Amino acid sequence: MSPRRRIxxxxxxxxxxxxxxxxxxxxxxxxxxxxxxxxxxxxxCLNNLRQIGLAIHxxxxxxxxxxxSFIRQADGxxxxxxxxxxxxxxxxxxxxxxxxxxxxxxxxLYYSYNFNETWLSPLHNPTEFKVRDSNQTWLPVLICPTAxxxxxxxxxxxxxxxxxxxxxxxxxxxxxxxxxxLANDAVCPEGILHFWQQxxxxxxxxxxxxxxxxxxxxxxxxxxxxxxxxxxxxxxxYGGFHPLFPRLSVEYPWAMAxxxxxxxxxxxxxxxxxxxxPLAVTQDISLPECPSTGTGRxxxxxxxxxxxxxxxxxxxxxxxxxxxxAGAGFLFADGSARMLSESIDQxxxxxxxTIAGNEEFTE
Numbered sequence: 254m255s256p257r258r259r260i261x262x263x264x265x266x267x268x269x270x271x272x273x274x275x276x277x278x279x280x281x282x283x284x285x286x287x288x289x290x291x292x293x294x295x296x297x298c299l300n301n302l303r304q305i306g307l308a309i310h311x312x313x314x315x316x317x318x319x320x321x322s323f324i325r326q327a328d329g330x331x332x333x334x335x336x337x338x339x340x341x342x343x344x345x346x347x348x349x350x351x352x353x354x355x356x357x358x359x360x361x362l363y364y365s366y367n368f369n370e371t372w373l374s375p376l377h378n379p380t381e382f383k384v385r386d387s388n389q390t391w392l393p394v395l396i397c398p399t400a401x402x403x404x405x406x407x408x409x410x411x412x413x414x415x416x417x418x419x420x421x422x423x424x425x426x427x428x429x430x431x432x433x434x435l436a437n438d439a440v441c442p443e444g445i446l447h448f449w450q451q452x453x454x455x456x457x458x459x460x461x462x463x464x465x466x467x468x469x470x471x472x473x474x475x476x477x478x479x480x481x482x483x484x485x486x487x488x489x490x491y492g493g494f495h496p497l498f499p500r501l502s503v504e505y506p507w508a509m510a511x512x513x514x515x516x517x518x519x520x521x522x523x524x525x526x527x528x529x530x531p532l533a534v535t536q537d538i539s540l541p542e543c544p545s546t547g548t549g550r551x552x553x554x555x556x557x558x559x560x561x562x563x564x565x566x567x568x569x570x571x572x573x574x575x576x577x578x579a580g581a582g583f584l585f586a587d588g589s590a591r592m593l594s595e596s597i598d599q600x601x602x603x604x605x606x607t608i609a610g611n612e613e614f615t616e
Contacts, residue, residue: 291577294398295592298483298582302590304394305423305481308356310588318467319480320352321449322425322460322532323510346510347372348531349425349460350395357394362387372510373416385417388508395507397422399576400485404526407504408518416518418506421531423584424484424573428458428607429536455609458534459586468586472610475587479605482583483575484533491527491561491570493517503527503561503570515570529570535599535606537568554581554595554602 312320324347347368354363365387366372372388374381389406396402400422408417430452449461459466459480471478484505492500499517504526511530519525537550556569575581580592583605593602 291399295577295582297398298577299590299592301394301397302423302481302582302584303588304357305353306584306588306590308353309480311356312353313467318465319459320349321462321464322349322427323347323462323530324352325448325462325510348508348510350392350421350507350531351510357392359390359392362390372508382417388418388506391419392421392507395421395423397483397485397576397582400487401576402487403502404487404504404524406524407506407526407528408524416506416509416511416516416528417524418504418508418528420486421505421507422483422485423481424505424531424533425460426458426480426482426606427461427532427534428452429456429603430458430461430534455607456536457608458606459608460532466608471586471608473604473608476585476589477605478586478608479583479593480586482533482573483577483581484531484573485576487526488574488576489556489559489561489569492563493527494563496563498563499525501526503529505529505531507531515567532571533573534571535573535603537571551599551603553599554593554597555579 309319326346347366351363351366351368351372354360366384373384385408389408391405400420402420404420406417407419449457449464449466452461459471459478468475486504486506487502489503490500491503492498499520501517501519501521506528509528509530511528515527515529517525517527533552535552537552550568552568552572554573555575556572561569573581573583577592579596580594582590582592584590593605
């Protein structure tokens with residue numbers, strides 16, 4: 254009869270040591286895994302920007318000009334069909350994303366719109382929101398994979414709000430000017446400059462109201478001027494400057510053509526958010542000064558705090574902003590896409606955002 258072999262198990266001390274080693278390894282490996290995943294997401298984000306660039310250049314091949322960021326009718330032309338709906342003056346617009354839909358393989362969505370009407374309703378009936386479902390279409394090419402979207406259908410699924418839409422994480426670059434459409438002309442003796450062609454070339458971006466920019470207009474060179482940048486929906490929270498306003502996430506719907514106008518789409522229920530147009534700038538024109546005389550204020554990348562205080566300063570809404578650490582992705586005019594650091598010199602940042610050459614900006 255063979256002797257019984259003794260089976261030796263782990264002692265408590267050995268088990269604790271092994272557990273500690275495993276925990277240490279996980280603690281070391283997990284951040285590396287997270288970093289690798291984020292690098293992959295950044296790669297996908299930059300690829301989205303390249304796809305947008307391809308669409309913009311395909312549009313230019315067809316129309317011999319880049320699409321405008323917003324197609325804007327002159328105020329009161331045609332006149333509002335009903336004085337009870339004065340906001341219709343802000344509706345006679347379309348965004349560049351509408352124009353680019355066929356180049357995103359969204360031909361059917363493109364033809365769901367009547368471009369003789371408005372982005373929200375027919376001109377003759379401002380209460381008929383028949384394009385709401387189209388505006389609420391989720392477009393993957395306009396979504397950064399790092400972004401965490403709480404709101405999928407802005408404005409809800411029914412007739413909760415006239416400004417229903419879908420999130421967008423990329424915005425048209427308006428250069429070093431925020432073109433204010435809602436300001437009273439009386440504050441500026443020369444008149445508020447509404448359209449891209451009216452703005453000084455030194456501060457003009459590649460896009461604007463009724464812009465007609467072409468690659469040949471980029472004086473600094475296509476690789477030295479960005480035309481689209483990240484402006485990620487849902488990063489900011491805002492409660493307005495009145496205590497009765499709701500505190501909601503700030504969204505930038507791709508179909509929102511109301512431009513400088515912004516509003517909350519609810520009081521906190523499904524689809525509630527503050528909506529702002531998909532444009533961004535690197536400097537303000539410092540209203541109420543005239544655009545030609547205002548010194549401007551810097552609009553830094555990735556503004557903080559993200560929980561915007563209850564103030565009337567709207568600058569955070571018109572800055573480029575990203576969920577990525579310490580930077581944001583930008584599409585350059587040559588079709589390339591790359592990350593820029595949020596610590597970039599503000600003068601260089603502004604220069605990259607304009608189509609002029611040899612710009613000189615002060616802080």
